[in-house]
Amino acid sequence: MSKRGRPRDFDYTSIVDVAMKTFWSKGYNGCSTHDLCSDTGLGKGSLYNTFGSKQELYLAVVEHYHETGIREQRALLESPGSVKERLQNFLAWALVEDFESTNPKGCLLINAGLERAKDDPKIEEIVTRHVELLKQTMEIVMEEGLRTGEISKKRSAVDLASLFLSSYYGFRVLNTSTQNRTLAEQIMNGTMESIFGA
Amino acid sequence: MSKRGRPRDFDYTSIVDVAMKTFWSKGYNGCSTHDLCSDTGLGKGSLYNTFGSKQELYLAVVEHYHETGIREQRALLESPGSVKERLQNFLAWALVEDFESTNPKGCLLINAGLERAKDDPKIEEIVTRHVELLKQTMEIVMEEGLRTGEISKKRSAVDLASLFLSSYYGFRVLNTSTQNRTLAEQIMNGTMESIFGA
DNA sequence: TTATTTTTGTAACGATCGGTACAAAAGTTA
DNA sequence: TAACTTTTGTACCGATCGTTACAAAAATAA
Numbered sequence: 001m002s003k004r005g006r007p008r009d010f011d012y013t014s015i016v017d018v019a020m021k022t023f024w025s026k027g028y029n030g031c032s033t034h035d036l037c038s039d040t041g042l043g044k045g046s047l048y049n050t051f052g053s054k055q056e057l058y059l060a061v062v063e064h065y066h067e068t069g070i071r072e073q074r075a076l077l078e079s080p081g082s083v084k085e086r087l088q089n090f091l092a093w094a095l096v097e098d099f100e101s102t103n104p105k106g107c108l109l110i111n112a113g114l115e116r117a118k119d120d121p122k123i124e125e126i127v128t129r130h131v132e133l134l135k136q137t138m139e140i141v142m143e144e145g146l147r148t149g150e151i152s153k154k155r156s157a158v159d160l161a162s163l164f165l166s167s168y169y170g171f172r173v174l175n176t177s178t179q180n181r182t183l184a185e186q187i188m189n190g191t192m193e194s195i196f197g198a
Numbered sequence: 199m200s201k202r203g204r205p206r207d208f209d210y211t212s213i214v215d216v217a218m219k220t221f222w223s224k225g226y227n228g229c230s231t232h233d234l235c236s237d238t239g240l241g242k243g244s245l246y247n248t249f250g251s252k253q254e255l256y257l258a259v260v261e262h263y264h265e266t267g268i269r270e271q272r273a274l275l276e277s278p279g280s281v282k283e284r285l286q287n288f289l290a291w292a293l294v295e296d297f298e299s300t301n302p303k304g305c306l307l308i309n310a311g312l313e314r315a316k317d318d319p320k321i322e323e324i325v326t327r328h329v330e331l332l333k334q335t336m337e338i339v340m341e342e343g344l345r346t347g348e349i350s351k352k353r354s355a356v357d358l359a360s361l362f363l364s365s366y367y368g369f370r371v372l373n374t375s376t377q378n379r380t381l382a383e384q385i386m387n388g389t390m391e392s393i394f395g396a
Numbered sequence: 397t398t399a400t401t402t403t404t405g406t407a408a409c410g411a412t413c414g415g416t417a418c419a420a421a422a423g424t425t426a
Numbered sequence: 427t428a429a430c431t432t433t434t435g436t437a438c439c440g441a442t443c444g445t446t447a448c449a450a451a452a453a454t455a456a
Contacts (some may be wrong), residue, residue, distance in 0.1 A: 003401095003453085003454075004391045004400070004401050004402070004403075004451060004453075004454045004455070005400080005401035005402025005403070005452080005454070006383075006402045006403040006404075006451065006452040006453050007402080007452080007454095008402085008403060008404090008454060009403085009404085014301075016233070016381070025316075027227060027313055028422095029225060029227035029228045030227045030313070031442065032442075032444080033443080033444055034442080034444095034447080036445085038292065039308040040406095043401070043403060043404060043405045043406075044405080044406085044444095044445080045404050045406080045448095046403065046404060046405085046444090048444095048445070048446080049402085049403065050403090052258075052446065053444080053445080056446090077226065083227075085305035092361040094282050101219040105316075106413075110312065110371055110375070111312055111313075111372070113371070113375025113376070114304065114308065114309055114312060114371065115225055115228070115309075117374075117375050118223075118303075124375070124376070124377075127376060128375075128376045128378065129376045131320075131375075131376055131378075132295070135381075136334065146456095147342060150392060154391075154395060155388070156271075157387075158384055159387050159391050160388065160391075161388075162305060162381070162385045162387065162388035162389075163365060163385065163388030163389055163391075163392050165368065165372070165385070166364075166365045166366075166368030166369050166372060166388070166389065166398085167361060167364045167368055168364075168368060169363055169367070169368030169371050169372055170363065170364030170366060170367030170368035170369070170371070171364050171368070172368075173308055173311070173367050173368070173371055174329060174367055176311070176312060176315075176362060177308070177311025177312060177322070177325045177326075177329075178311070178315075178322070178325060178329055179317050179322075180326065182302065183329075183333075183360070184362035186356055187360045187363070188356065188365070188403090189237065189357050189360065190353070190356075190357040190359075190360035190361035191360075191361055192363065193352075193353050193357050193361075194353070194358075194361050194392040194393075195392075195454095196209045197352060201423090201424075201431095201432090201433050202423075202424045202430070202432070203422085203423060203424070203430080204421065204422040204423045204431075204432050204433040204434075205422080205423060205424095205431070205432080205433075206432085206433060206434090207422095207433085207434085230412075230413065230414080231413080231414055231415080232412080232413085238435095239431095241434060241435045241436075242414095242415080242416090242435080242436085243418095243433070243435060243436080244434060244435085246414095246415070246416080247432085247433065247434085248433090250445065251414080251415080252414065252415090270401095272411065325418095334430035340448050378441025386411090
C-alpha cells in the first residue's frame with residue numbers, strides 16, 4: 001500500500017550530496033537552479049517535485065553537511081590517543097579540507113552562516129546547533145587534558161574550548177580566502193602552543 | 199583645461215560608501231545593480247559611466263573598506279596603553295561591530311574573501327594584503343609585550359600573532375553567524391588568557 | 397485491462413538580471 | 427554666442443532567474 005505511481009529513478013541522498021558541492025563551490029546566490037539540475041542530472045520537474053524549492057534544497061544540503069561534518073569532527077576529537085594528538089589531527093584534517101581536498105575548498109557551514117543565516121532562520125539554527133555541539137565536544141576534550149595533566153590548569157575547559165573553537169574557524173576562513181599555507185602552519189603552531197604551552 | 203563638460207553632481211567616495219553598505223549587507227551576488235542605484239540615488243547611466251561595472255564598483259568598495267579598516271585597526275593596536283589593554287580594545291571594537299553597530303553586521307572583507315576571492319583575483323589580493331598588514335601589526339604588538347615582560351617569553355611573536363589573528367577572524371565569523379553574545383565573551387576571555395596567562 | 401498515482405522531461409511563465417544606447421541637460425572653452 | 431565635452435535619466439537589450447503547467451511515461455491496484 002505504500003508505493004503506487006511511477007518510482008523515482010534516483011537516490012535522494014546522493015542528489016543532496018551532488019547539490020551540496022554545487023552550493024559549496026558557488027554559494028547560494030551564486031548558483032542557479034539550472035546549475036543544480038545539470039550537476040545532479042535531474043530535470044526541473046524532478047527537482048521541484050522532490051525538494052520544493054531552491055531554498056528547501058539548500059536547507060537539506062546544509063543539514064546533511066552538518067550531520068556528516070559533526071560526526072567526522074567528533075570522531076577525530078574522541079579518537080584514542082593523547083589530547084594533543086587529537087587536537088593536532090583535527091587541525092590537520094581541516095588543513096587537508098582547505099588545501100588538498102577534491103571537494104570544494106573551505107567549510108560550507110561557514111559560507112551558509114555568513115551568506116544566509118541573516119535571511120533564513122533555519123540556516124542560522126543549523127549553524128548555531130553545529131557550533132554548540134562542536135564546542136561541547138571540545139570542552140570535553142579540554143577537561144580530559146586538564147584531568148590527565150596534559151594541559152596546565154591555569155585556564156578553564158570553557159576558556160580553552162572557546163579559544164580553540166574561534167581559532168579553528170579563523171583558520172578555515174583565512175585558509176579559504178588567502179590560500180596561504182605558510183600562514184596556515186603558523187596558525188596551527190600558535191594554536192597548539194597556546195594550549196599546551198612551551 | 200582639466201574639466202570640460204557637465205560636472206557630476208555627486209561625490210565619488212560617498213557613493214562608494216553607500217554602495218559598501220549595500221554589498222556588505224546583501225553580498226555581491228545577493229544585490230543587484232538596481233539595488234545599488236536606488237540605495238545610492240544614482241541612475242544607471244551615472245553608475246556605469248563612473249564605475250564601469252558591478253564588479254569594478256565592488257572592487258572599489260572592498261578596497262575602500264580595506265583602507266579605512268586597516269587604519270582603524272592599526273590605530274587601536276598602536277594606541278598608547280599596555281599591550282593587554284590594546285588587544286582587549288581591539289576585540290571590544292570587533293564586538294561592537296558585530297553586535298551593536300548601525301553598519302551591517304560582520305566584516306565585509308571576510309564576506310568578500312569567501313564569496314569572491316576564488317573568482318576574482320583582485321579581491322583575493324586585497325584580502326591577502328589586509329591580512330598580512332594586520333598580522334604584521336599584531337606581531338609588532340606581541341614583540342612589545344615580550345620585550346616589556348607583559349607576555350611570557352615561552353612563545354614567539356609570530357606564534358602569538360598568528361593565534362590572535364585566527365582567533366580574531368573566528369570571533370568575527372561566529373558572531374556574525376550565530377549572534378551569540380555569551381559565546382563572544384567566552385572567546386574574548388579565552389583569547390586574552392591564552393596570551394597573558396592566568 | 398482499466399483506473400489510479402506518481403515521476404519525468406519540456407515548454408513556458410513573468411520578473412529580474414547586468415549592461416547598453418542615446419538624446420536631453422549642463423557645464424567649459426573659444 | 428557657438429562648438430565641444432561630459433553627465434544624466436530613461437528606455438531598452440538579450441539572457442537568465444526561480445518557478446509552474448502539463449502531458450507523456452511508468453509504476454501499482456482493482
